[in-house]
Amino acid sequence: xxxxxxxxxxxxxxxxxxRPRQGHLHPLTQGWGKAAFALYLWCSQFEVxxxxxxxxxxxxxxxxxxxxxxxxxxxxxxxxxxxxxxxxHDRFTNLEEHCQKVTDSDHEVPSYLAERMANVRRRRQDHxxxxxxxxxxxxxxxxxxEEFIKNxxxxxxxxxxxxxxxxxxxxxxxxxxxYEHVLCTIKVDGNGVITxxxxxxxxxxxxxxxxxxxxxxxxKYTIENASLQVQPEEEERExxxxxxxxxxxxxxxxxxxxxxxxxxSVKGFSVMDFSRxxxxxxxxxxxxxxxxxxxxxxxxxxxxxxxxxxxxxxxxAYFCYPxxxxxxxxxxxxxxxxxxxxxxLYFEVLSLDxxxxxxxxxxxxxxxxxxxxLHMLTIPTWRPVELGTVAELRRFFIGGxxxxxxxxxxxxxxTFKGERLSRFGFRTETTGSVTFRLYCLxxxxxxxxxxxxxxxxxxxLDRLGGFSQQSxxxxxxxxxxxxxxxxxxxRESLPQDLISTSHLAxxx
Amino acid sequence: xxxxxVIGQLVGARGFPQRRLFCTLGLHTGGVWKLLSGLGSGxxxxxxxxxxxxxxxxxxxxxHFATKGLQxxxxxxxxxxxxxVRCWVTVFATYRPPPGATRPASPATRGGPGRNSCxxxxxxxxxxxxxxxxxxxTGAADRFRLCTExxxxxxxxxxxxxxxxxxxxxxx
Numbered sequence: 167x168x169x170x171x172x173x174x175x176x177x178x179x180x181x182x183x184x185r186p187r188q189g190h191l192h193p194l195t196q197g198w199g200k201a202a203f204a205l206y207l208w209c210s211q212f213e214v215x216x217x218x219x220x221x222x223x224x225x226x227x228x229x230x231x232x233x234x235x236x237x238x239x240x241x242x243x244x245x246x247x248x249x250x251x252x253x254x255h256d257r258f259t260n261l262e263e264h265c266q267k268v269t270d271s272d273h274e275v276p277s278y279l280a281e282r283m284a285n286v287r288r289r290r291q292d293h294x295x296x297x298x299x300x301x302x303x304x305x306x307x308x309x310x311x312e313e314f315i316k317n318x319x320x321x322x323x324x325x326x327x328x329x330x331x332x333x334x335x336x337x338x339x340x341x342x343x344x345y346e347h348v349l350c351t352i353k354v355d356g357n358g359v360i361t362x363x364x365x366x367x368x369x370x371x372x373x374x375x376x377x378x379x380x381x382x383x384x385x386k387y388t389i390e391n392a393s394l395q396v397q398p399e400e401e402e403r404e405x406x407x408x409x410x411x412x413x414x415x416x417x418x419x420x421x422x423x424x425x426x427x428x429x430x431s432v433k434g435f436s437v438m439d440f441s442r443x444x445x446x447x448x449x450x451x452x453x454x455x456x457x458x459x460x461x462x463x464x465x466x467x468x469x470x471x472x473x474x475x476x477x478x479x480x481x482x483a484y485f486c487y488p489x490x491x492x493x494x495x496x497x498x499x500x501x502x503x504x505x506x507x508x509x510x511l512y513f514e515v516l517s518l519d520x521x522x523x524x525x526x527x528x529x530x531x532x533x534x535x536x537x538x539x540l541h542m543l544t545i546p547t548w549r550p551v552e553l554g555t556v557a558e559l560r561r562f563f564i565g566g567x568x569x570x571x572x573x574x575x576x577x578x579x580x581t582f583k584g585e586r587l588s589r590f591g592f593r594t595e596t597t598g599s600v601t602f603r604l605y606c607l608x609x610x611x612x613x614x615x616x617x618x619x620x621x622x623x624x625x626x627l628d629r630l631g632g633f634s635q636q637s638x639x640x641x642x643x644x645x646x647x648x649x650x651x652x653x654x655x656x657r658e659s660l661p662q663d664l665i666s667t668s669h670l671a672x673x674x
Numbered sequence: 675x676x677x678x679x680v681i682g683q684l685v686g687a688r689g690f691p692q693r694r695l696f697c698t699l700g701l702h703t704g705g706v707w708k709l710l711s712g713l714g715s716g717x718x719x720x721x722x723x724x725x726x727x728x729x730x731x732x733x734x735x736x737x738h739f740a741t742k743g744l745q746x747x748x749x750x751x752x753x754x755x756x757x758x759v760r761c762w763v764t765v766f767a768t769y770r771p772p773p774g775a776t777r778p779a780s781p782a783t784r785g786g787p788g789r790n791s792c793x794x795x796x797x798x799x800x801x802x803x804x805x806x807x808x809x810x811x812t813g814a815a816d817r818f819r820l821c822t823e824x825x826x827x828x829x830x831x832x833x834x835x836x837x838x839x840x841x842x843x844x845x846x
Contacts, residue, residue, distance in 0.1 A: 467817075468817065469818070470818060470819075470820035471821050472824055473821075473824065538845040608845045609842070609845070610843060
């Protein structure tokens with residue numbers, strides 16, 4: 167028995183509308199790297215049975231499947247029964263990723279946070295705070311809606327996944343979920359890297375799947391890359407377009423900030439007797455005025471939950487949460503007379519305890535450092551409080567506390583247009599502090615002049631040399647040095663009276 | 675190509691609940707980075723501190739990278755082991771020692787569901803371990819699945835030399 171898997175086909179980006187004869191076509195253009203890709207996707211027998219009935223369709227995608235399956239049946243049925251796919255939008259993918267385990271513990275259950283995250287994986291990338299008409303708009307959301315929670319507490323998973331599945335059931339028994347096996351996982355991450363796991367078979371032998379049933383059937387399958395190679399002219403055209411784009415961009419490009427960050431620790435939150443189960447977590451989302459970042463970039467994140475530890479007088483949670491941010495500064499014409507604004511990182515600390523009580527512990531923000539290098543920043547935080555004993559009791563016993571509707575209220579609210587910002591009447595309480603360790607790199611044409619100066623003073627490594635390819639100037643200099651040394655040696659071996667005549671040479 | 679040279683040592687760890695500790699370490703870089711020389715992963719000896727609770731390893735670290743881009747800066751990940759307990763830590767190699775003191779401390783967090791970890795430390799068996807420590811320690815996407823507990827501090831001494839970054843108009 168042999169399944170063959172070689173169906174990932176690259177389409178002409180100019181004609182993305184070409185449809186295969188069988189199965190579904192999902193133009194997965196978003197986040198799939200440079201060119202538009204189309205992957206031929208098939209449905210399983212299970213899905214055919216499921217989606218044939220209209221009543222089973224819940225989402226618009228389900229309804230689309232229903233229509234396509236009906237069309238397919240009319241056209242004479244499917245040719246392929248064994249191999250099918252699940253994509254990012256299918257329920258299976260969510261389930262599969264939801265049940266993913268991170269530790270090898272048998273008793274690991276997805277935490278409350280992970281469960282919540284599973285249902286809301288895709289946050290709108292272009293999410294901006296809603297423009298409020300007046301300053302009297304609500305600062306605190308007393309009753310956060312479902313949509314609000316989704317928008318504010320959830321990250322956007324930058325990976326798109328497709329599973330190629332095999333229905334390995336015995337003949338006549340297709341369409342049972344327990345016989346479905348993952349043959350191959352294709353992942354596309356934010357950087358446009360396509361990961362195929364397991365690898366293309368190539369010269370290695372076929373992959374084997376052994377079934378558990380009575381017959382212990384063994385299936386073998388191979389994975390081949392059957393995508394058409396790009397024509398050189400086409401590739402050139404693509405390159406040309408990109409070069410054009412970049413050069414246009416470069417005209418305005420004054421600086422590029424690449425930063426490496428790490429949320430190091432959170433200090434001093436909630437000194438209560440059950441603080442052992444207290445686990446602050448933090449989400450970061452910078453809102454940028456005239457800064458742009460690559461579209462695939464993730465501008466928000468959620469750390470793990472971490473139980474605190476007592477260090478001295480403080481309860482400390484360590485996150486060690488690495489994140490990278492890359493931003494371009496484009497200087498517009500209107501900015502000539504005003505100073506540029508630097509990007510801001512907003513964060514909030516939340517706690518989720520053993521009883522799954524969920525509280526806001528603090529809000530804070532920091533302006534990214536303008537100078538390159540290492541920066542350790544400790545940011546104090548506060549949280550809004552509701553007056554009255556009842557509110558405090560509620561917070562203590564059942565969790566839940568007032569939240570900011572717009573996190574930019576931590577600094578100057580995005581809706582603010584006046585001259586004086588007043589927070590009179592807004593009550594807060596001091597909580598703890600969050601420590602960030604930021605490493606900033608900056609790249610700009612303007613640095614070229616200073617770096618040219620610096621290059622003249624060679625570092626120790628430069629003189630040692632030998633690791634990387636060296637610039638042609640350096641090679642020439644080295645050759646010159648060698649030649650000079652050889653000449654000096656030759657001169658020393660010569661009799662003294664000859665040297666006095668060739669005095670000119672020593673001036674070298 | 676610009677180069678990054680990391681020379682230093684893993685000094686030790688402080689504050690772990692156990693005394694006899696060793697740790698494994700691994701370096702992770704993005705796709706445009708090339709390891710010129712040095713070991714990308716390793717393991718230390720077991721150290722049993724006699725006086726204090728600081729376990730000294732003094733494992734030298736000497737790695738050299740060449741790169742074409744800034745993305746995917748090298749990350750160092752450590753997992754401290756003692757029997758069933760495993761802790762991990764991420765460290766950036768971007769650290770540049772300021773003149774004078776050079777001893778950054780990076781805190782470690784212990785992976786695993788918070789409820790079990792307590793018992794497993796006491797019983798000494800069945801402590802949860804990360805399935806893919808590298809991905810979890812260095813990537814940020816799937817962190818929310820994890821419940822951890824703050825444990826200890828790992829000490830490193832790193833000297834990071836950067837070369838040819840100025841040529842590419844990068845200041846760091």
